[in-house]
Amino acid sequence: MAANTFGEIFRLTTFGESHGKGIGLIIDGCPAGIKIDELFIQSELDRRKPGQSKIVTQRKEDESFVIQSGVFEGYSTGTPISIFIPNMDQKSKDYSHIEQVFRPSHADYTYQAKYGIRDHAGGGRSSARETAARVAAGAIAKMILNQVGVQITAYVSQVGHVMMDENKEIQIDNIENNIVRCPDDETAQKMIDLIMQVKKEGDTIGGKVACIITGCPIGLGAPVFDKLHADLGKAMLGINAVKGFEYGSGFACVAMRGSEHNDAFIQKDGKIQTKTNHSGGIQGGISNGMPIHFNVGFKPVATIISGQQTVDINGNESIAEGKGRHDPCVVPRAVPIVEAMAALVLVDHLLRNKTVRV
Ligand SMILES: Cc1cc2nc3c(=O)[nH]c(=O)nc-3n(C[C@H](O)[C@H](O)[C@H](O)COP(=O)(O)O)c2cc1C
Numbered sequence: 001m002a003a004n005t006f007g008e009i010f011r012l013t014t015f016g017e018s019h020g021k022g023i024g025l026i027i028d029g030c031p032a033g034i035k036i037d038e039l040f041i042q043s044e045l046d047r048r049k050p051g052q053s054k055i056v057t058q059r060k061e062d063e064s065f066v067i068q069s070g071v072f073e074g075y076s077t078g079t080p081i082s083i084f085i086p087n088m089d090q091k092s093k094d095y096s097h098i099e100q101v102f103r104p105s106h107a108d109y110t111y112q113a114k115y116g117i118r119d120h121a122g123g124g125r126s127s128a129r130e131t132a133a134r135v136a137a138g139a140i141a142k143m144i145l146n147q148v149g150v151q152i153t154a155y156v157s158q159v160g161h162v163m164m165d166e167n168k169e170i171q172i173d174n175i176e177n178n179i180v181r182c183p184d185d186e187t188a189q190k191m192i193d194l195i196m197q198v199k200k201e202g203d204t205i206g207g208k209v210a211c212i213i214t215g216c217p218i219g220l221g222a223p224v225f226d227k228l229h230a231d232l233g234k235a236m237l238g239i240n241a242v243k244g245f246e247y248g249s250g251f252a253c254v255a256m257r258g259s260e261h262n263d264a265f266i267q268k269d270g271k272i273q274t275k276t277n278h279s280g281g282i283q284g285g286i287s288n289g290m291p292i293h294f295n296v297g298f299k300p301v302a303t304i305i306s307g308q309q310t311v312d313i314n315g316n317e318s319i320a321e322g323k324g325r326h327d328p329c330v331v332p333r334a335v336p337i338v339e340a341m342a343a344l345v346l347v348d349h350l351l352r353n354k355t356v357r358v
Pocket of ligand 1: 057105107123131
């Protein structure tokens with residue numbers, strides 16, 4: 001049942017479960033000579049880690065990690081890079097109530113039905129704990145992308161019905177200044193209040209993460225099946241709890257006419273650019289040098305405090321109790337995950353692009 005590897009040249013394999021010994025990853029295909037900044041990997045893991053604020057799950061993990069191979073005197077050697085992140089704060093007995101019953105809208109039923117066995121503790125492999133490995137690998141991908149001037153920035157643009165004013169300029173520098181990771185302080189406070197209210201009620205709420213990529217070279221993306229937006233879509237839809245992906249004008253394009261949607265070409269600063277960017281920086285599946293922008297929609301996650309109607313593994317009626325620590329809203333922690341997955345797609349296409357012409 002192999003589906004734990006992502007990428008064609010820069011290949012990431014992740015392993016591990018929420019309440020096992022730890023989470024880990026192997027990157028095969030990282031070019032040699034990349035300066036591996038361990039402090040940067042740690043700071044990226046810290047942005048994703050549980051227990052970082054009052055609006056996320058209170059599981060405590062310091063996310064310390066060990067690089068086991070592939071790095072010599074601070075530089076990648078071109079051999080497989082292996083990183084291990086031990087689990088420190090498992091409370092597996094908190095999950096004994098779901099050993100026999102399926103939580104509605106979680107992965108319990110489908111894992112059991114498919115494999116006939118499942119590690120139920122903390123959701124096992126289906127837990128978002130696995131995304132720590134993606135964030136560590138994404139940090140290394142970002143180190144390579146930085147060398148060619150690619151910047152990836154994600155932020156929370158909506159929680160429930162609280163959303164940012166689309167006409168306001170985005171203050172990129174302000175994203176990390178509040179616990180919800182929304183660049184607009186006023187909207188951020190409303191989002192925090194809403195998450196706290198939902199948490200008090202023992203419920204969960206959905207949200208949206210927006211992502212902007214600048215400095216992407218022209219020509220990334222491999223038509224026809226590996227179009228850049230298709231690979232970004234796969235990367236985003238592969239993140240736990242994601243329900244929607246749109247790039248450029250997204251679903252709003254449905255209500256537009258070609259005359260308003262078309263991005264007119266212009267010459268600016270000696271380069272071919274477009275006047276508008278409804279294409280979201282990608283045309284025909286290939287980056288066109290304009291900023292790439294997309295949105296990712298996250299559902300209100302399954303774990304709620306009130307008991308829910310369900311069945312047990314024998315099909316008998318049962319109640320799923322809402323015990324265990326959980327996120328009332330995942331988007332503040334999802335921001336670095338979205339960036340990491342985008343970085344993995346871009347670095348892979350950057351390396352693939354080197355084989356296009358001799
Ligand atoms: C950062 C993050 C944290 C999450 N925390 C929880 C949680 O505390 N409780 C929960 O039920 N689901 C949580 N999820 C979602 C589950 O992992 C996910 O819903 C589950 O694996 C089923 O997959 P699906 O929703 O993609 O179908 C989280 C997701 C992310 C991205």
